[in-house]
Amino acid sequence: MADYSLGYGGIGSGLDINGMVQQLVAADRKPADSSLNRLETGAKFKLSALGTVSSAFSTLETTLKALKAADAFDAxxxxxxxxxxxxxxxxxxxxxxxxxxxxxxxxxxxxxxSANKWVADAPVAADARFGAGKLTLTVAGEDLSIDIAADSTLADVRSAINAAARSKGVQASVLTSNDGQFLSLSSDKSGAANTISLSFAEGGSDLQALVGSMKQRTPAQDxxxxxxxxxxxxxxxxxxxxxxxxxxxxxxxxxxxxxxxxDPASNRKVVKEFVDAYNAAIDAINASTKYDAENKTPSALTGDAQMRSAAGQLRNLMGNLLGDLAKQGLDAKTLGIQTKGFPASDGTLVFDSAKFDAAMVANPEKIRAAFTGKDGFADKLQTAVGSYLGSDGAFTERSNSLNAQIKDVATRRAALDARMEAVGNRYKRQFVAMETMLSKMTSTSQALAQQLAGLAQ
Incomplete structure:
Protein backbone atom coordinates (compact mmCIF):
# COMPACT_ATOMS: atom_id res chain seq x y z
CA MET A 1 0.00 0.00 0.00
CA ALA A 2 1.37 3.40 -0.97
CA ASP A 3 2.36 5.87 1.74
CA TYR A 4 0.61 9.19 1.17
CA SER A 5 1.51 10.82 4.52
CA LEU A 6 2.80 14.35 4.42
CA GLY A 7 5.70 13.70 6.73
CA TYR A 8 4.23 15.87 9.49
CA GLY A 9 0.65 14.58 9.45
CA GLY A 10 -2.36 16.89 9.18
CA ILE A 11 -0.85 19.48 11.50
CA GLY A 12 -2.93 22.31 10.19
CA SER A 13 -6.17 20.38 9.94
CA GLY A 14 -5.70 17.56 12.43
CA LEU A 15 -7.02 15.11 9.81
CA ASP A 16 -5.66 11.58 8.95
CA ILE A 17 -4.39 12.66 5.58
CA ASN A 18 -2.74 9.33 4.70
CA GLY A 19 -5.90 7.35 5.46
CA MET A 20 -8.08 9.77 3.52
CA VAL A 21 -5.87 9.62 0.44
CA GLN A 22 -5.81 5.84 0.56
CA GLN A 23 -9.60 5.68 0.79
CA LEU A 24 -9.99 8.09 -2.10
CA VAL A 25 -7.55 6.08 -4.25
CA ALA A 26 -9.30 2.82 -3.32
CA ALA A 27 -12.65 4.29 -4.31
CA ASP A 28 -11.25 5.47 -7.64
CA ARG A 29 -9.59 2.08 -8.24
CA LYS A 30 -12.49 -0.20 -7.32
CA PRO A 31 -14.48 -0.19 -10.62
CA ALA A 32 -11.43 -0.92 -12.78
CA ASP A 33 -10.07 -3.43 -10.29
CA SER A 34 -13.38 -5.29 -10.15
CA SER A 35 -13.55 -5.41 -13.93
CA LEU A 36 -10.03 -6.81 -14.21
CA ASN A 37 -10.68 -9.38 -11.49
CA ARG A 38 -13.81 -10.57 -13.29
CA LEU A 39 -11.92 -10.89 -16.57
CA GLU A 40 -9.03 -12.78 -14.96
CA THR A 41 -11.20 -15.09 -12.88
CA GLY A 42 -13.44 -15.88 -15.85
CA ALA A 43 -10.50 -16.62 -18.14
CA LYS A 44 -8.82 -18.87 -15.57
CA PHE A 45 -12.11 -20.65 -14.87
CA LYS A 46 -12.61 -21.34 -18.57
CA LEU A 47 -8.97 -22.31 -19.04
CA SER A 48 -9.17 -24.88 -16.26
CA ALA A 49 -12.35 -26.43 -17.69
CA LEU A 50 -10.91 -26.41 -21.20
CA GLY A 51 -7.79 -28.15 -19.89
CA THR A 52 -9.92 -30.93 -18.43
CA VAL A 53 -11.75 -31.43 -21.72
CA SER A 54 -8.49 -31.29 -23.71
CA SER A 55 -6.92 -33.91 -21.45
CA ALA A 56 -9.91 -36.22 -21.98
CA PHE A 57 -9.68 -35.73 -25.75
CA SER A 58 -5.95 -36.48 -25.65
CA THR A 59 -6.58 -39.76 -23.81
CA LEU A 60 -9.29 -40.63 -26.33
CA GLU A 61 -6.91 -39.97 -29.22
CA THR A 62 -4.32 -42.29 -27.65
CA THR A 63 -6.84 -45.14 -27.40
CA LEU A 64 -7.96 -44.54 -30.99
CA LYS A 65 -4.38 -44.82 -32.23
CA ALA A 66 -4.12 -48.19 -30.51
CA LEU A 67 -7.50 -49.29 -31.88
CA LYS A 68 -6.70 -48.40 -35.49
CA ALA A 69 -3.28 -50.13 -35.47
CA ALA A 70 -2.98 -53.10 -37.82
CA ASP A 71 -2.13 -55.36 -34.88
CA ALA A 72 -4.93 -54.10 -32.59
CA PHE A 73 -6.62 -57.52 -32.54
CA ASP A 74 -3.53 -59.69 -32.97
CA ALA A 75 -3.09 -60.67 -29.34
CA SER A 114 24.93 -77.89 -28.36
CA ALA A 115 28.23 -76.00 -28.34
CA ASN A 116 31.50 -77.75 -29.19
CA LYS A 117 33.73 -78.72 -26.25
CA TRP A 118 37.14 -80.45 -26.11
CA VAL A 119 39.05 -81.72 -23.05
CA ALA A 120 42.51 -83.32 -22.95
CA ASP A 121 42.54 -86.92 -21.67
CA ALA A 122 46.19 -86.83 -20.62
CA PRO A 123 47.11 -84.91 -17.44
CA VAL A 124 49.89 -82.34 -17.27
CA ALA A 125 51.98 -81.88 -14.16
CA ALA A 126 51.61 -78.51 -12.43
CA ASP A 127 55.35 -77.78 -12.87
CA ALA A 128 55.54 -78.95 -16.50
CA ARG A 129 57.05 -76.56 -19.07
CA PHE A 130 56.52 -76.48 -22.83
CA GLY A 131 59.03 -75.45 -25.47
CA ALA A 132 58.36 -72.75 -28.03
CA GLY A 133 55.97 -73.60 -30.83
CA LYS A 134 52.83 -72.77 -32.75
CA LEU A 135 49.26 -74.06 -32.57
CA THR A 136 46.38 -73.59 -35.00
CA LEU A 137 42.89 -73.09 -33.63
CA THR A 138 40.09 -73.43 -36.19
CA VAL A 139 36.86 -71.62 -35.29
CA ALA A 140 33.87 -72.04 -37.63
CA GLY A 141 36.27 -72.64 -40.52
CA GLU A 142 38.63 -69.75 -39.66
CA ASP A 143 42.23 -70.58 -38.70
CA LEU A 144 43.89 -68.66 -35.89
CA SER A 145 47.66 -68.94 -35.34
CA ILE A 146 48.74 -69.14 -31.68
CA ASP A 147 52.36 -68.59 -30.62
CA ILE A 148 53.54 -70.50 -27.56
CA ALA A 149 56.59 -69.00 -25.84
CA ALA A 150 59.44 -71.12 -24.54
CA ASP A 151 59.17 -72.36 -20.95
CA SER A 152 55.36 -71.92 -20.91
CA THR A 153 53.20 -73.57 -18.29
CA LEU A 154 49.80 -75.06 -19.15
CA ALA A 155 48.27 -71.86 -17.78
CA ASP A 156 50.43 -69.86 -20.20
CA VAL A 157 49.19 -72.03 -23.10
CA ARG A 158 45.61 -71.37 -21.98
CA SER A 159 46.25 -67.61 -21.85
CA ALA A 160 47.82 -67.61 -25.33
CA ILE A 161 44.76 -69.38 -26.76
CA ASN A 162 42.37 -66.98 -25.04
CA ALA A 163 44.27 -63.94 -26.28
CA ALA A 164 43.78 -65.11 -29.86
CA ALA A 165 40.33 -66.70 -29.69
CA ARG A 166 38.23 -65.10 -26.93
CA SER A 167 36.81 -62.51 -29.31
CA LYS A 168 35.70 -65.39 -31.55
CA GLY A 169 33.60 -66.94 -28.81
CA VAL A 170 36.11 -69.62 -27.75
CA GLN A 171 37.45 -69.98 -24.23
CA ALA A 172 40.31 -72.12 -22.96
CA SER A 173 40.60 -73.14 -19.35
CA VAL A 174 42.70 -75.36 -17.10
CA LEU A 175 40.83 -78.05 -15.16
CA THR A 176 42.46 -79.55 -12.09
CA SER A 177 41.66 -83.04 -10.82
CA ASN A 178 43.32 -85.62 -8.58
CA ASP A 179 45.35 -86.78 -11.58
CA GLY A 180 46.74 -83.38 -12.55
CA GLN A 181 45.87 -80.51 -14.88
CA PHE A 182 43.88 -80.77 -18.12
CA LEU A 183 43.42 -78.29 -20.97
CA SER A 184 39.80 -77.57 -21.96
CA LEU A 185 38.40 -75.69 -24.98
CA SER A 186 34.76 -74.66 -25.36
CA SER A 187 32.73 -72.52 -27.72
CA ASP A 188 30.15 -69.98 -26.58
CA LYS A 189 28.10 -70.57 -29.74
CA SER A 190 26.01 -73.64 -30.35
CA GLY A 191 25.24 -75.15 -33.73
CA ALA A 192 27.01 -77.33 -36.28
CA ALA A 193 28.50 -74.33 -38.05
CA ASN A 194 30.41 -73.30 -34.91
CA THR A 195 32.82 -76.22 -34.62
CA ILE A 196 36.25 -75.70 -33.09
CA SER A 197 39.45 -77.75 -33.31
CA LEU A 198 43.07 -77.42 -32.12
CA SER A 199 46.01 -78.66 -34.19
CA PHE A 200 49.79 -78.74 -33.80
CA ALA A 201 51.76 -76.54 -36.22
CA GLU A 202 55.37 -76.60 -34.94
CA GLY A 203 57.34 -77.08 -31.76
CA GLY A 204 58.47 -79.90 -29.49
CA SER A 205 56.93 -83.29 -28.82
CA ASP A 206 55.50 -82.12 -25.48
CA LEU A 207 53.33 -79.51 -27.21
CA GLN A 208 52.39 -82.02 -29.91
CA ALA A 209 51.39 -84.57 -27.26
CA LEU A 210 49.20 -81.97 -25.52
CA VAL A 211 47.30 -81.27 -28.73
CA GLY A 212 47.05 -84.96 -29.58
CA SER A 213 45.39 -85.70 -26.23
CA MET A 214 42.44 -83.38 -26.91
CA LYS A 215 39.16 -85.33 -27.17
CA GLN A 216 35.76 -84.05 -28.20
CA ARG A 217 33.36 -84.23 -25.26
CA THR A 218 30.39 -82.33 -26.73
CA PRO A 219 29.84 -82.07 -30.49
CA ALA A 220 28.76 -78.85 -32.24
CA GLN A 221 25.18 -79.74 -33.07
CA ASP A 222 22.09 -78.04 -34.48
CA ASP A 263 -6.59 -63.69 -26.68
CA PRO A 264 -10.11 -62.47 -25.85
CA ALA A 265 -9.02 -60.45 -22.82
CA SER A 266 -6.44 -58.41 -24.75
CA ASN A 267 -8.69 -57.91 -27.78
CA ARG A 268 -11.54 -56.82 -25.49
CA LYS A 269 -9.21 -54.50 -23.56
CA VAL A 270 -8.31 -52.33 -26.55
CA VAL A 271 -12.01 -51.71 -27.29
CA LYS A 272 -12.96 -51.23 -23.63
CA GLU A 273 -10.23 -48.62 -23.21
CA PHE A 274 -11.60 -46.74 -26.22
CA VAL A 275 -15.18 -46.85 -24.88
CA ASP A 276 -14.04 -45.62 -21.45
CA ALA A 277 -12.00 -42.80 -22.99
CA TYR A 278 -14.87 -41.77 -25.28
CA ASN A 279 -17.28 -41.66 -22.35
CA ALA A 280 -14.76 -39.65 -20.31
CA ALA A 281 -14.53 -37.09 -23.13
CA ILE A 282 -18.32 -36.73 -23.33
CA ASP A 283 -18.55 -36.53 -19.52
CA ALA A 284 -15.87 -33.81 -19.45
CA ILE A 285 -17.87 -31.69 -21.90
CA ASN A 286 -21.11 -32.29 -20.02
CA ALA A 287 -19.53 -31.34 -16.69
CA SER A 288 -17.98 -28.15 -18.07
CA THR A 289 -21.25 -26.96 -19.66
CA LYS A 290 -23.93 -28.08 -17.18
CA TYR A 291 -26.19 -25.58 -15.40
CA ASP A 292 -27.19 -26.06 -11.77
CA ALA A 293 -30.86 -25.08 -11.96
CA GLU A 294 -31.44 -25.54 -8.24
CA ASN A 295 -28.71 -23.12 -7.25
CA LYS A 296 -28.91 -21.15 -10.50
CA THR A 297 -25.17 -21.62 -10.99
CA PRO A 298 -23.57 -22.05 -14.42
CA SER A 299 -20.40 -24.04 -15.06
CA ALA A 300 -17.25 -22.57 -16.57
CA LEU A 301 -18.36 -23.22 -20.16
CA THR A 302 -22.15 -23.22 -19.88
CA GLY A 303 -23.57 -22.18 -23.24
CA ASP A 304 -20.12 -22.26 -24.86
CA ALA A 305 -20.41 -22.62 -28.63
CA GLN A 306 -17.17 -24.54 -29.03
CA MET A 307 -18.20 -27.14 -26.46
CA ARG A 308 -21.61 -27.56 -28.10
CA SER A 309 -19.92 -28.02 -31.46
CA ALA A 310 -17.43 -30.58 -30.13
CA ALA A 311 -20.12 -32.61 -28.37
CA GLY A 312 -22.40 -32.48 -31.39
CA GLN A 313 -19.63 -33.52 -33.76
CA LEU A 314 -18.64 -36.51 -31.61
CA ARG A 315 -22.22 -37.70 -31.16
CA ASN A 316 -23.14 -37.32 -34.82
CA LEU A 317 -19.99 -39.03 -36.01
CA MET A 318 -20.41 -41.84 -33.49
CA GLY A 319 -24.00 -42.35 -34.66
CA ASN A 320 -22.84 -42.55 -38.29
CA LEU A 321 -19.98 -44.93 -37.47
CA LEU A 322 -22.21 -47.26 -35.46
CA GLY A 323 -24.64 -47.17 -38.37
CA ASP A 324 -21.86 -48.18 -40.75
CA LEU A 325 -20.93 -51.08 -38.46
CA ALA A 326 -24.55 -52.22 -38.40
CA LYS A 327 -24.63 -52.26 -42.21
CA GLN A 328 -21.63 -54.64 -42.07
CA GLY A 329 -23.51 -56.99 -39.78
CA LEU A 330 -21.90 -55.61 -36.60
CA ASP A 331 -24.92 -54.04 -34.94
CA ALA A 332 -25.35 -53.44 -31.20
CA LYS A 333 -26.80 -56.91 -30.60
CA THR A 334 -23.86 -58.53 -32.36
CA LEU A 335 -20.93 -56.31 -31.43
CA GLY A 336 -22.05 -55.14 -28.00
CA ILE A 337 -21.42 -51.40 -28.57
CA GLN A 338 -24.24 -48.85 -28.55
CA THR A 339 -25.10 -45.39 -27.25
CA LYS A 340 -26.82 -45.17 -23.87
CA GLY A 341 -30.57 -45.05 -24.34
CA PHE A 342 -33.52 -43.31 -22.70
CA PRO A 343 -33.99 -42.14 -19.99
CA ALA A 344 -30.29 -41.66 -19.23
CA SER A 345 -29.13 -40.86 -22.77
CA ASP A 346 -26.16 -38.51 -22.48
CA GLY A 347 -24.13 -39.37 -25.57
CA THR A 348 -21.94 -41.98 -23.86
CA LEU A 349 -21.46 -45.58 -25.00
CA VAL A 350 -22.44 -48.88 -23.44
CA PHE A 351 -20.13 -51.86 -23.94
CA ASP A 352 -21.24 -55.48 -23.56
CA SER A 353 -18.01 -57.50 -23.22
CA ALA A 354 -19.72 -60.88 -23.53
CA LYS A 355 -21.27 -59.97 -26.89
CA PHE A 356 -17.99 -58.53 -28.11
CA ASP A 357 -16.07 -61.69 -27.15
CA ALA A 358 -18.59 -63.80 -29.03
CA ALA A 359 -18.32 -61.53 -32.07
CA MET A 360 -14.53 -61.82 -32.03
CA VAL A 361 -14.80 -65.61 -32.07
CA ALA A 362 -17.36 -65.58 -34.90
CA ASN A 363 -16.01 -62.75 -37.09
CA PRO A 364 -12.47 -61.74 -36.09
CA GLU A 365 -11.40 -60.57 -39.54
CA LYS A 366 -14.60 -58.58 -40.11
CA ILE A 367 -14.07 -56.74 -36.82
CA ARG A 368 -10.40 -56.13 -37.63
CA ALA A 369 -11.30 -54.69 -41.04
CA ALA A 370 -14.06 -52.49 -39.59
CA PHE A 371 -12.05 -50.93 -36.78
CA THR A 372 -8.43 -50.78 -37.95
CA GLY A 373 -6.48 -49.24 -40.80
CA LYS A 374 -7.00 -46.21 -43.01
CA ASP A 375 -10.62 -45.00 -43.16
CA GLY A 376 -11.68 -47.52 -40.51
CA PHE A 377 -13.87 -46.74 -37.52
CA ALA A 378 -10.96 -45.64 -35.31
CA ASP A 379 -9.22 -43.62 -38.03
CA LYS A 380 -12.31 -41.55 -38.83
CA LEU A 381 -12.98 -40.81 -35.18
CA GLN A 382 -9.33 -39.99 -34.51
CA THR A 383 -9.35 -37.45 -37.36
CA ALA A 384 -12.23 -35.62 -35.70
CA VAL A 385 -10.71 -35.76 -32.21
CA GLY A 386 -7.27 -34.74 -33.49
CA SER A 387 -8.69 -31.53 -35.00
CA TYR A 388 -9.09 -30.20 -31.45
CA LEU A 389 -5.56 -31.09 -30.33
CA GLY A 390 -1.98 -30.36 -31.39
CA SER A 391 -0.40 -26.99 -32.08
CA ASP A 392 -3.12 -25.99 -34.56
CA GLY A 393 -6.03 -27.66 -32.77
CA ALA A 394 -9.19 -25.77 -31.84
CA PHE A 395 -8.72 -26.38 -28.10
CA THR A 396 -5.08 -25.32 -28.30
CA GLU A 397 -5.95 -22.07 -30.05
CA ARG A 398 -8.67 -21.42 -27.48
CA SER A 399 -6.22 -22.04 -24.64
CA ASN A 400 -3.72 -19.66 -26.23
CA SER A 401 -6.42 -17.00 -26.48
CA LEU A 402 -7.39 -17.38 -22.82
CA ASN A 403 -3.75 -17.25 -21.72
CA ALA A 404 -3.37 -14.08 -23.77
CA GLN A 405 -6.37 -12.58 -21.92
CA ILE A 406 -4.81 -13.42 -18.56
CA LYS A 407 -1.54 -11.86 -19.66
CA ASP A 408 -3.38 -8.74 -20.87
CA VAL A 409 -5.12 -8.44 -17.50
CA ALA A 410 -1.73 -8.49 -15.79
CA THR A 411 -0.50 -5.74 -18.13
CA ARG A 412 -3.61 -3.65 -17.53
CA ARG A 413 -3.34 -4.15 -13.78
CA ALA A 414 0.26 -2.90 -13.83
CA ALA A 415 -0.92 0.17 -15.77
CA LEU A 416 -3.73 0.67 -13.23
CA ASP A 417 -1.20 0.54 -10.39
CA ALA A 418 0.85 3.29 -12.04
CA ARG A 419 -2.25 5.39 -12.73
CA MET A 420 -3.53 5.04 -9.15
CA GLU A 421 -0.15 6.02 -7.79
CA ALA A 422 -0.35 9.21 -9.85
CA VAL A 423 -3.91 9.84 -8.56
CA GLY A 424 -2.72 9.35 -4.98
CA ASN A 425 0.12 11.79 -5.48
CA ARG A 426 -2.34 14.30 -6.92
CA TYR A 427 -4.56 13.98 -3.84
CA LYS A 428 -1.46 14.35 -1.69
CA ARG A 429 -0.51 17.62 -3.43
CA GLN A 430 -4.02 18.94 -2.89
CA PHE A 431 -3.86 18.15 0.80
CA VAL A 432 -0.41 19.77 0.99
CA ALA A 433 -1.91 22.95 -0.47
CA MET A 434 -4.81 22.74 1.98
CA GLU A 435 -2.43 22.29 4.92
CA THR A 436 -0.36 25.27 3.75
CA MET A 437 -3.43 27.44 3.51
CA LEU A 438 -4.73 26.33 6.93
CA SER A 439 -1.34 26.97 8.44
CA LYS A 440 -1.37 30.55 7.09
CA MET A 441 -4.91 31.08 8.27
CA THR A 442 -4.01 29.77 11.71
CA SER A 443 -1.04 32.19 11.91
CA THR A 444 -3.23 35.11 10.84
CA SER A 445 -5.91 34.17 13.35
CA GLN A 446 -3.38 33.99 16.16
CA ALA A 447 -1.95 37.40 15.24
CA LEU A 448 -5.39 39.02 15.17
CA ALA A 449 -6.23 37.45 18.50
CA GLN A 450 -3.09 38.92 20.02
CA GLN A 451 -3.90 42.35 18.59
CA LEU A 452 -7.45 42.25 19.90
CA ALA A 453 -6.21 41.13 23.28
CA GLY A 454 -3.85 44.16 23.34
CA LEU A 455 -6.70 46.61 22.53
CA ALA A 456 -8.79 45.16 25.31
CA GLN A 457 -6.14 46.16 27.82
Missing part, protein backbone atom coordinates in the same frame (compact mmCIF):
# COMPACT_ATOMS: atom_id res chain seq x y z
CA UNK A 76 -2.69 -64.42 -28.94
CA UNK A 77 -2.47 -66.96 -26.14
CA UNK A 78 -0.29 -70.06 -26.48
CA UNK A 79 0.01 -73.28 -24.53
CA UNK A 80 2.40 -76.22 -24.73
CA UNK A 81 0.88 -79.56 -23.74
CA UNK A 82 4.21 -80.78 -22.35
CA UNK A 83 6.14 -77.87 -20.80
CA UNK A 84 9.09 -80.10 -19.93
CA UNK A 85 9.75 -80.68 -23.64
CA UNK A 86 9.41 -77.09 -24.83
CA UNK A 87 8.06 -73.70 -23.77
CA UNK A 88 6.11 -71.66 -26.30
CA UNK A 89 5.53 -67.91 -26.33
CA UNK A 90 3.93 -65.69 -28.91
CA UNK A 91 4.32 -62.03 -29.78
CA UNK A 92 1.43 -59.66 -30.50
CA UNK A 93 2.28 -59.55 -34.19
CA UNK A 94 4.88 -60.64 -36.69
CA UNK A 95 7.34 -58.36 -38.46
CA UNK A 96 5.18 -58.65 -41.57
CA UNK A 97 2.26 -57.10 -39.70
CA UNK A 98 0.11 -60.24 -39.50
CA UNK A 99 -0.96 -62.15 -36.44
CA UNK A 100 0.45 -65.53 -35.45
CA UNK A 101 -1.74 -68.18 -37.13
CA UNK A 102 -4.11 -69.81 -34.69
CA UNK A 103 -4.33 -73.58 -34.46
CA UNK A 104 -2.66 -76.64 -32.92
CA UNK A 105 0.90 -77.59 -33.91
CA UNK A 106 2.32 -81.07 -33.27
CA UNK A 107 6.00 -80.59 -32.45
CA UNK A 108 8.64 -83.26 -31.88
CA UNK A 109 12.07 -82.26 -30.54
CA UNK A 110 14.50 -84.56 -32.37
CA UNK A 111 17.79 -83.00 -31.22
CA UNK A 112 18.97 -80.17 -29.01
CA UNK A 113 21.59 -77.67 -30.13
CA UNK A 223 18.68 -78.26 -32.88
CA UNK A 224 16.24 -80.24 -34.98
CA UNK A 225 12.48 -80.37 -34.63
CA UNK A 226 9.51 -81.61 -36.61
CA UNK A 227 6.39 -79.41 -36.87
CA UNK A 228 3.42 -81.21 -38.34
CA UNK A 229 5.85 -83.47 -40.19
CA UNK A 230 8.12 -80.69 -41.48
CA UNK A 231 11.74 -80.66 -40.29
CA UNK A 232 13.35 -77.44 -39.06
CA UNK A 233 16.94 -76.98 -37.90
CA UNK A 234 18.47 -74.11 -35.94
CA UNK A 235 21.83 -73.31 -34.37
CA UNK A 236 20.24 -72.60 -30.99
CA UNK A 237 17.56 -74.06 -28.77
CA UNK A 238 15.22 -71.10 -29.26
CA UNK A 239 13.43 -71.32 -32.60
CA UNK A 240 11.56 -68.25 -33.83
CA UNK A 241 11.39 -68.67 -37.60
CA UNK A 242 9.27 -71.80 -37.95
CA UNK A 243 5.83 -70.24 -37.27
CA UNK A 244 5.38 -66.46 -37.66
CA UNK A 245 5.43 -64.79 -34.24
CA UNK A 246 5.83 -68.08 -32.36
CA UNK A 247 8.92 -68.66 -30.21
CA UNK A 248 9.85 -72.20 -29.13
CA UNK A 249 12.34 -72.78 -26.33
CA UNK A 250 13.53 -76.40 -26.57
CA UNK A 251 14.26 -78.21 -23.30
CA UNK A 252 14.55 -81.92 -23.98
CA UNK A 253 13.76 -84.58 -26.57
CA UNK A 254 10.09 -85.46 -26.85
CA UNK A 255 6.74 -84.46 -28.32
CA UNK A 256 4.36 -81.65 -27.41
CA UNK A 257 1.30 -80.01 -28.94
CA UNK A 258 1.39 -76.21 -29.05
CA UNK A 259 -2.01 -74.52 -29.31
CA UNK A 260 -2.32 -70.88 -30.42
CA UNK A 261 -5.64 -69.10 -29.91
CA UNK A 262 -6.90 -65.53 -29.99
Missing amino acids: RTVKSSVDTVLAATVGKSTSAGGSTPTGAYSIEVLALA ARISIDGLTITASGNTITEAVPGLSLELKTLGTSTVTVTG
